[in-house]
Amino acid sequence: MTSDQTPAQRLPTLEDVAQVAGVSRATVSRVINNIRNVDPQLHKVVWDAVTATGYVPNRAARSLVTGRTGAIALVVSEAENRAADDPFLGRFFSDPFFGRVVGGVLSVLRPSGVHLALVLAGDEDACAKVVSDVRQGQVDGVVVLSLHPHDPLPRMLADAAVPAVLYGRPAAPMPISYVDVATYQGAKLAADHLVARGCQHVATISGSVDMPAGVDRLNGFREAMAKQGVAYVPSYDGGFTQEGGERAMERLLAEHPEVDGVFVASDVMAQGAMMVLRDHGKTVPDDVAVIGFDDSSAALSSRPPLTTVRQPVEDMAAEMARLLLTRIDSRANRTTSVIFDPDLVLRASA
Amino acid sequence: MTSDQTPAQRLPTLEDVAQVAGVSRATVSRVINNIRNVDPQLHKVVWDAVTATGYVPNRAARSLVTGRTGAIALVVSEAENRAADDPFLGRFFSDPFFGRVVGGVLSVLRPSGVHLALVLAGDEDACAKVVSDVRQGQVDGVVVLSLHPHDPLPRMLADAAVPAVLYGRPAAPMPISYVDVATYQGAKLAADHLVARGCQHVATISGSVDMPAGVDRLNGFREAMAKQGVAYVPSYDGGFTQEGGERAMERLLAEHPEVDGVFVASDVMAQGAMMVLRDHGKTVPDDVAVIGFDDSSAALSSRPPLTTVRQPVEDMAAEMARLLLTRIDSRANRTTSVIFDPDLVLRASA
DNA sequence: TCGGGAGCGGAGAGCGCTCTCCCTTTGTGC
DNA sequence: GCACAAAGGGAGAGCGCTCTCCGCTCCCGA
Numbered sequence: 001m002t003s004d005q006t007p008a009q010r011l012p013t014l015e016d017v018a019q020v021a022g023v024s025r026a027t028v029s030r031v032i033n034n035i036r037n038v039d040p041q042l043h044k045v046v047w048d049a050v051t052a053t054g055y056v057p058n059r060a061a062r063s064l065v066t067g068r069t070g071a072i073a074l075v076v077s078e079a080e081n082r083a084a085d086d087p088f089l090g091r092f093f094s095d096p097f098f099g100r101v102v103g104g105v106l107s108v109l110r111p112s113g114v115h116l117a118l119v120l121a122g123d124e125d126a127c128a129k130v131v132s133d134v135r136q137g138q139v140d141g142v143v144v145l146s147l148h149p150h151d152p153l154p155r156m157l158a159d160a161a162v163p164a165v166l167y168g169r170p171a172a173p174m175p176i177s178y179v180d181v182a183t184y185q186g187a188k189l190a191a192d193h194l195v196a197r198g199c200q201h202v203a204t205i206s207g208s209v210d211m212p213a214g215v216d217r218l219n220g221f222r223e224a225m226a227k228q229g230v231a232y233v234p235s236y237d238g239g240f241t242q243e244g245g246e247r248a249m250e251r252l253l254a255e256h257p258e259v260d261g262v263f264v265a266s267d268v269m270a271q272g273a274m275m276v277l278r279d280h281g282k283t284v285p286d287d288v289a290v291i292g293f294d295d296s297s298a299a300l301s302s303r304p305p306l307t308t309v310r311q312p313v314e315d316m317a318a319e320m321a322r323l324l325l326t327r328i329d330s331r332a333n334r335t336t337s338v339i340f341d342p343d344l345v346l347r348a349s350a
Numbered sequence: 351m352t353s354d355q356t357p358a359q360r361l362p363t364l365e366d367v368a369q370v371a372g373v374s375r376a377t378v379s380r381v382i383n384n385i386r387n388v389d390p391q392l393h394k395v396v397w398d399a400v401t402a403t404g405y406v407p408n409r410a411a412r413s414l415v416t417g418r419t420g421a422i423a424l425v426v427s428e429a430e431n432r433a434a435d436d437p438f439l440g441r442f443f444s445d446p447f448f449g450r451v452v453g454g455v456l457s458v459l460r461p462s463g464v465h466l467a468l469v470l471a472g473d474e475d476a477c478a479k480v481v482s483d484v485r486q487g488q489v490d491g492v493v494v495l496s497l498h499p500h501d502p503l504p505r506m507l508a509d510a511a512v513p514a515v516l517y518g519r520p521a522a523p524m525p526i527s528y529v530d531v532a533t534y535q536g537a538k539l540a541a542d543h544l545v546a547r548g549c550q551h552v553a554t555i556s557g558s559v560d561m562p563a564g565v566d567r568l569n570g571f572r573e574a575m576a577k578q579g580v581a582y583v584p585s586y587d588g589g590f591t592q593e594g595g596e597r598a599m600e601r602l603l604a605e606h607p608e609v610d611g612v613f614v615a616s617d618v619m620a621q622g623a624m625m626v627l628r629d630h631g632k633t634v635p636d637d638v639a640v641i642g643f644d645d646s647s648a649a650l651s652s653r654p655p656l657t658t659v660r661q662p663v664e665d666m667a668a669e670m671a672r673l674l675l676t677r678i679d680s681r682a683n684r685t686t687s688v689i690f691d692p693d694l695v696l697r698a699s700a
Numbered sequence: 701t702c703g704g705g706a707g708c709g710g711a712g713a714g715c716g717c718t719c720t721c722c723c724t725t726t727g728t729g730c
Numbered sequence: 731g732c733a734c735a736a737a738g739g740g741a742g743a744g745c746g747c748t749c750t751c752c753g754c755t756c757c758c759g760a
Contacts, residue, residue: 011486013746024710029748037707056486060419061746063410064715071421071467099448106470115467115488117421120456136361136406138465242651275653301592303625363716374740379718389738411716414745 012053021049032057071115072324073139074105075130078122078147097296097313098145101167104317105143112325114140127153134162140328143167143320149210163327165320169212169337177323177335179316183213186309186342187220188227190263190291193307193344195228197289199261204233205248205273207240207265214240217265217293234259238269245269249276260288261350267292267299270306274349278303289350304348312340362403371399382407421465422674423489424455425480428472428497447646447663448495451517454667455493462675464490477503484512490678493517493670499560513677515670519562519687527673527685529666533563536659536692537570538577540613540641543657543694545578547639549611554583555598555623557590557615564590567615567643584609588619595619599626610638611700617642617649620656624699628653639700654698662690 014025014032021028023046030038031046038046049055063069076098102116109116117139121127130153134142141163146154149171157164158176166178194202204221207214218235225233234256236248245264249272252259264270270292274284282288284304292299292308299306319338327334364375364382371378373396380388381396388396399405413419426448452466459466467489471477480503484492491513496504499521507514508526516528544552554571557564568585575583584606586598595614599622602609614620620642624634632638634654642649642658649656669688677684 014748015746025747026711026749027709030709033748035749036709039708042709056482058414058746059488060410060413061715062748064408064414064717064746065748067715069410071465074468102468103470106468110470115421115465117465117467118424118452118456120453120460132406138409271651301621364718365716375717376719376741377739380739383718385719386739387737392739408716411745412718414716414747415718417745 011058012055013058014055017046017049017053017055020053021046067137068328069115069137069140070113071117071139072109072321072328073117073119073130073133073142074102075119075121075142075144075153076147077127077130077144077151077153097294100296100313101145101317104314105321107314108318108321108325114325121153124152127151127156131156131160131162134164135160141165141324143317143324146170149208149212161333163324165324165327167316167320171210171212175335177327177337179319179323179338179340181311181316181340181342183216183342184220184223186293186311186344187217187263188224189342189344190293190309191221191224191228193350194261194263194289194291195225195230197261197285197350199289201256201258202230202233202261202263203252203256203259204235205238205245205252205262205264205269206235207238207269209237211240214265221263238264238266238272240266240269242268242272245272246276249273253277253280253282261290262288263291263293265293267294267296267302267306267308270308270349271298271302274302274304274306285348285350291344291350295345299345299347302349307347307350308345310343310345312342316340361408362405363408364405367396367399367403367405370403371396417487418678419465419487419490420463421467421489422459422671422678423467423469423480423483423492424452425469425471425492425494425503426497427477427480427494427501427503447644450663451495451667454664455671457664458668458671458675464675471503474502477501477506481506481510481512484514485510491515491674493667493674496520499558499562511683513674515674515677517666517670521560521562525685527677527687529669529673529688529690531661531666531690531692533566533692534570534573536643536661536694537567537613538574539692539694540643540659541571541574541578543700544611544613544639544641545575545580547611547635547700549639551606551608552580552583552611552613553602553606553609554585555588555595555602555612555614555619556585557588557619559587561590564615571613588614588616588622590616590619592618592622595622596626599623603627603630603632611640612638613641613643615643617644617646617652617656617658620658620699621648621652624652624654624656635698635700641694641700645695649695649697652699657697657700658695660693660695662692666690 014028017028018025027038028046030036031043059070106116119130121130130142133139144153144164144166146166154166154170154176155174158174164176166176169178169180170176202225206218209215222233236252238244238248264273270290274290277284277288284290292306295308295310299308323336364378367378368375378396380386381393409420456466469480471480480492483489494503494514494516496516504516504520504526505524508524514526516526519528519530520526552575556568559565572583586602588594588598614623620640624640627634627638634640642656645658645660649658673686
């Protein structure tokens with residue numbers, strides 16, 4: 001089975017293109033990679049030959065010599081002990097957030113021809129594997145969705161000085177790139193809006209306070225309310241889950257029945273909170289105004305549609321990809337972070 | 351900068367392992383790939399050398415010679431014209447379904463070391479690119495989430511006779527592998543349950559009737575009801591969206607106020623339908639029993655929790671991956687399909 | 701006119717791996 | 731004791747590409 005017998009099977013190589021163009025492999029390579037000056041006339045001849053042959057570079061061959069794979073990994077890390085009946089996959093992937101990140105990352109990767117590989121890191125061993133994967137050149141770098149404050153992965157990546165970008169500031173300061181949203185600013189938007197609305201008794205349902213997002217949203221809101229002259233804001237921990245939001249709202253209503261405005265640190269919790277409000281015969285926003293955080297799909301599907309602090313997830317994800325590609329390209333080991341401004345999206349709930 | 355000066359930089363190669371084990375590259379390769387008989391004693395020596403050196407095969411080099419990439423793509427295909435203000439990414443990726451599929455596929459891929467690359471195909475050009483990608487060996491095969499009945503991608507893949515597995519039966523018969531759920535059987539579970547509950551006036555909210563899932567769920571339900579002696583079942587098209595489910599329920603209530611049982615062809619539509627029922631002062635399940643389809647996260651977060659026909663998404667996705675790997679491995683061009691049995695998950699809504 | 705430098709293109713050496721040959725060794729049957 | 735088979739292991743040829751040398755050609759200034 002020689003190449004002559006099965007011309008349709010064999011893909012064109014640089015050599016083929018070179019032959020058609022009447023130049024050497026090296027020249028074709030230079031044209032393909034836009035490297036050094038090639039005579040414009042020759043340049044065109046080569047391109048014509050490329051299109052004529054339908055040539056596409058062989059990734060593997062290129063990787064072999066450059067030492068780059070042209071692929072990055074999206075790592076979803078939840079290194080924590082879990083009950084066997086509470087499988088990781090179902091829980092996290094059911095969250096729309098994941099898909100939005102993928103979309104944002106891909107929008108940057110696609111034009112540059114870089115592949116996005118999906119990797120799950122469910123425990124510390126898996127994290128170690130991620131680090132060794134990028135050191136062994138399985139992928140050129142990683143963008144990380146780290147779901148828990150005690151996740152060891154960010155630290156491991158920072159220590160290994162491997163190209164990596166996190167979504168969200170790491171729980172502890174460390175030399176690693178990340179993108180994040182200006183949480184304090186977002187919490188301030190919510191606080192100012194509730195006050196402007198005339199809410200007299202404002203409370204908040206916070207996320208897990210061991211997570212940076214949880215702490216910042218709580219403190220940012222309290223600080224902004226203080227600036228508005230409200231020294232005390234009752235707060236209840238909803239743990240970033242819908243059920244947690246429900247429980248927190250129950251407690252809030254029990255202990256502060258006069259509440260007329262709530263800042264909830266995530267849309268999902270807000271959804272739960274609004275269900276409880278309805279169960280208690282309270283109307284939103286007339287009896288109680290509710291503001292969420294994230295602008296996830298939950299904000300739109302809730303009743304009434306949720307006024308919320310928008311986190312530009314797709315933009316942030318795209319920036320992660322850009323930061324990572326730059327880092328890989330420069331080969332320098334420098335960390336960069338980008339903070340995005342949040343918006344207040346006005347819907348019906350406040 | 352020779353290898354001696356930067357030992358930490360250079361990764362161990364087959365050659366290094368061979369040297370440590372005192373054998374040839376070929377033998378190490380045989381051991382690594384479990385090929386031909388190698389003397390068990392030597393086998394052990396080689397493995398020891400592998401662990402001692404920390405050797406990991408170089409993907410690119412292997413790909414180059416085998417012609418396989420060790421990667422498959424998960425293609426999300428929505429080849430249809432879209433309004434610019436209704437971006438594809440946001441809409442589909444916000445659906446938890448996507449993540450569940452990813453999880454299922456990865457559970458199979460991870461043990462075999464195959465990478466999963468994410469690819470979006472938003473228009474026909476992108477579909478063509480997918481086909482050429484796999485023909486050009488960018489990936490070894492594809493698993494496809496095709497979102498629209500008129501998506502050209504399945505046909506293109508079938509015509510190209512490329513390794514591919516679809517999630518869900520294609521809209522038109524064609525030689526391509528797929529996994530699916532036994533829809534008729536699922537619809538029958540719902541019908542029988544509603545009848546057993548004593549519902550006298552049963553209706554259904556269908557999905558888009560130009561999609562196989564839409565048609566089958568509708569026809570399967572009607573057929574099962576007919577077997578139960580109910581010749582006529584009013585149906586309204588909800589188009590598989592929450593808003594569509596709301597509108598369909600409004601119409602249903604207007605035209606058949608006596609309805610006391612509804613089979614809704616997706617959980618998301620059911621969620622909308624139940625909101626409308628509540629708005630109309632109907633309680634679920636006492637006034638109207640509601641059964642959904644999919645067992646998505648919407649079924650759990652709705653009020654009350656939704657009784658629904660469970661589609662084992664993770665299992666089906668895992669089977670997709672298995673079918674694809676088998677197909678790639680055998681190099682034979684044979685299509686296989688696997689149909690999964692649905693379950694009725696009893697919750698509060700019926 | 702000539703030297704030198706810049707610009708452009710070619711030759712060729714691998715990158716790390718698999719796989720086909722082929723040689724060596726050992727086992728087996730007569 | 732010998733022919734032959736079978737099986738284990740080694741040598742070496744590439745897979746398709748990039749990239750470093752190196753040489754050629756041209757142009758410019760002295």
